[in-house]
Amino acid sequence: MEQSIIQLIFQAGYVVKAVFFVLLVFSVVSWTIIFYKWRLFSMADKETSNFIRVYSSTLDPKDLYISTKRFNISPLANLFRSVYSEKAYSDKDELKRMLKRYSILEASKLEKYLNFLATTGSTTPFIGLFGTVWGIMNTFRGIGGAGSASLAVVAPGIAEALIATALGLVAAIPAVVAYNYYLSRANRMIVEIDDFSEELVDYIFKQ
Numbered sequence: 443m444e445q446s447i448i449q450l451i452f453q454a455g456y457v458v459k460a461v462f463f464v465l466l467v468f469s470v471v472s473w474t475i476i477f478y479k480w481r482l483f484s485m486a487d488k489e490t491s492n493f494i495r496v497y498s499s500t501l502d503p504k505d506l507y508i509s510t511k512r513f514n515i516s517p518l519a520n521l522f523r524s525v526y527s528e529k530a531y532s533d534k535d536e537l538k539r540m541l542k543r544y545s546i547l548e549a550s551k552l553e554k555y556l557n558f559l560a561t562t563g564s565t566t567p568f569i570g571l572f573g574t575v576w577g578i579m580n581t582f583r584g585i586g587g588a589g590s591a592s593l594a595v596v597a598p599g600i601a602e603a604l605i606a607t608a609l610g611l612v613a614a615i616p617a618v619v620a621y622n623y624y625l626s627r628a629n630r631m632i633v634e635i636d637d638f639s640e641e642l643v644d645y646i647f648k649q
Contacts, residue, residue: 465573472617482515483631484632488512493522496509506526507526517549517631517635520544526535528540534580545635550636552627552628556621556624568610571607577606
């Protein structure tokens with residue numbers, strides 16, 4: 443009688459079940475981050491486009507500051523708002539240092555949680571492999587105890603062991619793809635932040 447994957451998982455030993463649970467946690471957290479980052483970057487792009495439009499048409503920094511209060515996710519709007527509200531600068535060099543500090547903070551927001559995706563992509567295949575090796579070891583111990591190496595005896599144990607490797611890859615592949623994609627988007631926004639910082643110095647001191 444054929445056994446389903448779910449049945450094989452429930453019949454696995456405690457160590458292999460623990461591996462399944464760890465992989466499940468990694469996968470759930472990874473997908474949560476993936477959807478969160480998708481929403482964050484989408485809203486950041488939209489707000490940045492709106493902010494640039496307002497910025498291009500507003501000559502007074504005070505008016506721009508008031509207008510940007512509705513842009514809470516755009517890194518460019520946050521950068522301008524943070525610097526303008528502090529006003530603790532007396533020359534361009536001091537303003538550039540402030541912009542550098544706030545730019546780093548905005549970049550860290552964009553890159554937040556991406557390390558977990560990278561960790562998931564690099565570790566879960568090995569966690570799954572550990573579950574596979576452990577399951578195969580138990581299978582061979584069972585063969586020794588039963589004194590039989592028939593396919594009917596070996597197949598269920600091998601199958602449940604290989605599920606661990608499959609689940610490790612299922613957790614790792616989306617995490618790696620998402621990490622590379624979101625890191626690329628974050629780097630693009632960081633370049634925009636750096637370019638805007640240079641432009642913002644002249645914008646503020648010109649007024």
